[in-house]
Amino acid sequence: MESSLDTTRPKAPARAYVLMVVTGLALAAAVGLLAATLRSDDWWPTFAVFAATTAGPLLSLTWLVFVARYTVRPDSHRDDNAESRWLTEATSSAFHDLVIMCGIALFLLSISGIEVGAAAALSGVLVVAAVDTVVRYQLLKRRAA
Structure with missing residues (x-):
């Protein structure tokens, strides 16, 4: 053992x-x-x-x-720790936020007729997803403390 x-x-x-x-x-x-x-x-x-x-x-x-x-030895109790639950909840919530934000952005771009390049749009999606996940994770961590 x-x-x-x-x-x-x-x-x-x-x-x-x-x-x-x-x-x-x-x-x-x-x-x-x-x-x-x-x-x-x-x-x-x-x-x-x-x-x-x-x-x-x-x-x-x-x-x-x-x-x-x-x-690397995986943690045998990784599903039971708080950090894993926080990350799962943060990424899940960030995904929902991202879908909503993309829908709103698509609506606004469609109405305005503004053209946005694919690289700029995808970069924006990645940045929003990363920032949203980090903020949500930190909030969950702070609430638990």
């Missing part, structure tokens, strides 16, 4: 780290290649910027896929 005071961290095999790095960098290069091919800007700078800016997030994602299963 494993003690909850056990502070040793399990190690992932070396192949997991190699797969993580190779896959993450290959995916970043693929994003750079796709962006450079689709955009009309200078090919090499576009490739370099997109590959470099996506390398960090993609390496994090590949760490999650290849390494985390060896090094």
